Amino acid sequence: MGLKLFNTLSRSIQDFAPLTPPKVGMYCCGPTVYDFAHIGNWRTFVFADLVRRYLEFKNFQVTHVMNITDIEDKIIKRVRETKTTLPEFTGKFESAFFEDLKTLNCLSPHQTPRATEHIPEIISLIEKLIARGIAYKAADGSVYFSIEKYRGFGCNYGQLLKLNFNEMRAGERVKSDEYAKESVADFALWKSRVPDDADIFWPSPFGEGRPGWHIECSAMSMKILEASFDIHLGGEDLIFPHHEDEIAQSEGATGKPFVKYWLHGAHLLVEGKKMSKSLGNYFTLRDLMAKGLSGREVRYLLITAHYRETFNFTLEGLAGAKTALARIDECVGKLSEIADRTNAAPNSKILEQFSAALDDDLNISAAWGEIFKWVTETNKRIAENSLQAADAAASLAAWHMIDSVLGVGTKNDIEIPADITALAEDRIAAKKSKDFKRSDAIRDELKAKGWVIEDSPKGYKLKKL
Numbered sequence: 001m002g003l004k005l006f007n008t009l010s011r012s013i014q015d016f017a018p019l020t021p022p023k024v025g026m027y028c029c030g031p032t033v034y035d036f037a038h039i040g041n042w043r044t045f046v047f048a049d050l051v052r053r054y055l056e057f058k059n060f061q062v063t064h065v066m067n068i069t070d071i072e073d074k075i076i077k078r079v080r081e082t083k084t085t086l087p088e089f090t091g092k093f094e095s096a097f098f099e100d101l102k103t104l105n106c107l108s109p110h111q112t113p114r115a116t117e118h119i120p121e122i123i124s125l126i127e128k129l130i131a132r133g134i135a136y137k138a139a140d141g142s143v144y145f146s147i148e149k150y151r152g153f154g155c156n157y158g159q160l161l162k163l164n165f166n167e168m169r170a171g172e173r174v175k176s177d178e179y180a181k182e183s184v185a186d187f188a189l190w191k192s193r194v195p196d197d198a199d200i201f202w203p204s205p206f207g208e209g210r211p212g213w214h215i216e217c218s219a220m221s222m223k224i225l226e227a228s229f230d231i232h233l234g235g236e237d238l239i240f241p242h243h244e245d246e247i248a249q250s251e252g253a254t255g256k257p258f259v260k261y262w263l264h265g266a267h268l269l270v271e272g273k274k275m276s277k278s279l280g281n282y283f284t285l286r287d288l289m290a291k292g293l294s295g296r297e298v299r300y301l302l303i304t305a306h307y308r309e310t311f312n313f314t315l316e317g318l319a320g321a322k323t324a325l326a327r328i329d330e331c332v333g334k335l336s337e338i339a340d341r342t343n344a345a346p347n348s349k350i351l352e353q354f355s356a357a358l359d360d361d362l363n364i365s366a367a368w369g370e371i372f373k374w375v376t377e378t379n380k381r382i383a384e385n386s387l388q389a390a391d392a393a394a395s396l397a398a399w400h401m402i403d404s405v406l407g408v409g410t411k412n413d414i415e416i417p418a419d420i421t422a423l424a425e426d427r428i429a430a431k432k433s434k435d436f437k438r439s440d441a442i443r444d445e446l447k448a449k450g451w452v453i454e455d456s457p458k459g460y461k462l463k464k465l
């Protein structure tokens with residue numbers, strides 16, 4: 001069966017047919033680096049990772065691009081408040097983002113362009129829009145996208161959602177990067193320099209200033225992919241205005257259809273509520289790590305629900321994730337023992353069931369259902385002693401293919417952080433020099449950090465608690 005995906009553009013489930021198979025160009029709106037990404041953001045980025053991994057499982061050659069929004073209204077405000085410089089401020093959150101991406105075992109996107117490194121491309125896109133008469137410089141010195149002119153060319157503003165233009169007055173403008181659909185208006189492509197921007201500005205043919213958020217993604221996606229590409233992803237909150245504006249700017253400049261499939265992930269709630277710092281239910285990945293959770297457990301939980309369903313993140317759910325992963329680990333561990341390095345082709349039955357579920361608009365809950373059915377059946381056969389080494393090897397090979405999509409790994413694959421390894425090495429050194437007080441203290445420290453160390457004649461083994 002072929003892959004089917006829900007396309008926000010057609011509001012329907014469609015067969016996935018990329019523009020130039022087997023190549024797939026995929027762009028995901030990346031983080032705005034003004035803070036640590038929260039687990040809602042991570043739901044969206046892990047969703048993008050899952051899409052990419054599944055396309056690769058299906059032998060597509062994916063180019064995965066994810067931008068870094070390192071210039072935008074919220075960033076400017078925070079730079080001002082923290083009295084830092086733009087690169088200092090965004091650099092810190094960008095590094096944290098890439099560390100977290102690893103913790104969650106997301107594959108690195110092939111390209112992660114920064115907006116501030118694409119100012120010439122942004123300027124040239126704006127110039128094209130001005131030359132076509134779709135953008136104009138207003139009295140405040142900023143350059144705006146004219147929705148009226150764009151529509152006048154027969155172009156459709158409101159491709160991703162229905163908009164009511166009756167209330168809209170021609171030329172009404174909005175300068176901020178985020179606004180509601182009720183205030184649909186000409187939006188800023190280039191924001192002229194104001195005192196609050198301090199030294200954050202670039203020269204341009206339209207005067208000193210900085211780009212609007214929406215034009216950044218149009219410029220970077222079309223530069224790295226093509227003017228028309230296959231998949232654009234993001235959280236559902238980006239449908240309007242961000243993605244609608246991306247379409248308008250890109251199609252307005254090139255006259256070509258911008259993106260074939262728009263995929264939007266539903267939001268994550270925590271304990272049934274929208275995350276907010278005042279409610280105390282706002283978690284970054286780091287907050288969860290500090291509670292002793294692993295990236296693997298969080299990843300598992302983030303990919304248990306269908307991407308188009310709102311996901312309710314609960315601490316109880318995390319406990320469930322631990323149990324579910326332990327069941328898989330136990331089964332895979334026993335399969336490895338029975339297979340005992342026998343090689344076999346992957347068991348096609350479970351692979352077919354798994355991919356039939358994901359082909360159906362990435363129905364991950366159905367895919368997990370098949371996996372746990374397989375775990376139960378496998379455990380039963382192991383208990384009955386009816387599983388031969390070749391069967392176990394075939395099952396194991398299938399699991400590795402499945403996990404190339406899920407990315408939850410098995411317990412043994414867990415990467416040991418460098419500081420933990422360093423502590424373990426210090427402990428060995430302390431033992432060698434017969435400083436047992438220190439070696440015991442290090443053992444306790446490791447335990448407090450969630451790791452147990454087991455000694456054996458061959459050396460030591462670190463295990464996650």
Ligand code: AMP
Pocket residue numbers: 029030031032033039040041042043044045233234235236237238265266267268269275
């Ligand atoms: P930002 O860094 O704010 O630009 O957001 C990065 C990504 O996270 C975007 O694709 C957003 O749509 C997505 N996002 C923001 N909040 C949530 C949430 N609560 N649940 C899921 N995705 C979210």
Ligand code: ZN
Pocket residue numbers: 028029030217242
């Ligand atoms: Zn974007």
